[in-house]
Amino acid sequence: MSDVAPLANDLLLRALRREPVERTPVWMMRQAGRYLPEYRAVRAGSDFLTMCRTPALAAEVTLQPIDLIGVDAAIIFSDILVVPEAMGCHLTLDEGVGPQFPTPIRSAAQVQALRQVDPVTDLGYMLEALTLVRRELNGRVPLIGFAGAPWTLASYMVEGKGTKQFAIAKRMLFEQPAVAHALLEKLADAVGAFCQAQVAAGAQAIQLFDSWAGALGPREFREFALPYLARAAAAVRETGVPLIAFAPGASWALDEIADATQADAVGVDWHISPTDARARLGDRAVAMQGNLDPCTLYAPIDEIQRRTHDMLEAFGPFGHIANLGHGILPDIKPAHAKAYVEAVQQHDWSRSAHADARAAALREPAGVSV
């Protein structure tokens, strides 16, 4: 990507490295999504999977929140389930039903039959979209690539559709643990290779989503989720770009996730207070990303501002990437999303409890200050 301009706004990357920043960077999970009328206009002409597979459309909606909301990072528009699909699991996304695999994975033979993914030939559309967005951004903000973590993808492949309890997937862990491990191993390799290809295509940071981590208790999380998340993370780390590991519902494991993945930042969901999250991480050299409850954006704007203030103060001025604690909801008013982003960007640290530490850190020429 030598033909694009250097980054004008590198706050995200500096915060991920826990360097002093003039202000906290902010983006929102699902920021390229249904809450934006401009997104719905594109979506009206194409189904979701067609949007994912058409680089020009994926690029268009990826850029919308940069222009419309003013976030400090772009995240490529796509879906975590494109990886299982590339492995040969037929994926359907019917309106109102949600994504489904009509032939869920339940046996060793099915796991063995899954294809080895070649990201360039099988997922080239997302790589093209990344390159296109990177060019169109032209250095305005960094571009984040992403993938689902192995446990999350596996649980979806085994269930075949969304579920509250993941009882079918968990049943496999207890009844056929060897089949589960074989599936997770294949997924870890596919996810790792895919993330590396995303970096080659222009991604400047990678987020791994272990979205269903909360379906597992500590013992199963440590056996079936964490080692495979770590394996995919190791592939990301080889690229040298920063890694964000997000495992909502597993706040109790933030320390173990940081250790196993060596991520630059861990995502913090809205179930946990920033203070508890920091305590769980101890003195580990890791940034945190999060964690306003997306439902907070239903509140009046002055209340959004107050709560954003409280969140920023709780995380402190460095080593924090402001985000929601989960994806933005489709019925949030864009003005409320924008109020959140602006409340982060305009936060007055000079009147903060952190004012002195911050002033001192910003005087230092470089280095980690958290």
Next chain:
Amino acid sequence: MSDVAPLANDLLLRALRREPVERTPVWMMRQAGRYLPEYRAVRAGSDFLTMCRTPALAAEVTLQPIDLIGVDAAIIFSDILVVPEAMGCHLTLDEGVGPQFPTPIRSAAQVQALRQVDPVTDLGYMLEALTLVRRELNGRVPLIGFAGAPWTLASYMVEGKGTKQFAIAKRMLFEQPAVAHALLEKLADAVGAFCQAQVAAGAQAIQLFDSWAGALGPREFREFALPYLARAAAAVRETGVPLIAFAPGASWALDEIADATQADAVGVDWHISPTDARARLGDRAVAMQGNLDPCTLYAPIDEIQRRTHDMLEAFGPFGHIANLGHGILPDIKPAHAKAYVEAVQQHDWSRSAHADARAAALREPAGVSV
């Protein structure tokens, strides 16, 4: 209830008081449920609500797991949503759809129109069922009554049906907090009065289920869930029977729940290790109930036994009521449920890491030993 025999098996009540017990008592949430063919036989002849409203049927299925599985407590067969229904929310329970309130609560006027519940006239069928079960048990094991906690009932009334995110209910907390508080207040009074009536009808312990506690972050939990759970709990405490407070998904708040409710035991869900739960509770004089992941019962029986052993050792021999960390799933084999219960009841504490402390505690004539 002077016309029933004294308790032959009072392990549950003694464990709730954290007294030394010869063995850890065990029961399972949803133990009167679909995993039992004998339950399905009764259910084949009546819909779910009819079973709740027919004392003879409710009593029959309540007693099944005592006879068939050998648990150490009975819990009355019913549903938490009978309280909103008694307040005037029409409830439907169609096959395969789950419970629904076709007219969800969304406005102050609707909250105001909710009826004041008189447990004896409005929920007499459950009180009759309790009295019937208590007589039929004739002292074999204690009988537990229960109710949903105010936040859990309110969220269901506002949503109108089951949901993953509770975005509509949470939206009310952010957009119309005064309406939410008015609803929660009414519910707390109704739940409190209902629990008192259950005790009068024969319940020997009460469990409050704040099943959707995990839908709230710390700030909302402290404002909208905990104070109303505490208010209902205070009504239970007036009766003198032991109280179990269970708020799955809010393990981070176990200490606050114990303090606010002054419960004899807190329920521990399967997301948290017993060690972390104990650490969160510090030196509070409170028992714990839980927490085997219900999916563990999919495992082969020898694995169920190993994991039950590990769980018992982690909780220790006193101040623990063994249970699952959530309701038993409908496709669990009864033999596996029975293997779990027997693994608890036959656990050999003399070969445990706790052997010495246990022997010493059992030598003491009385008092709390944890």
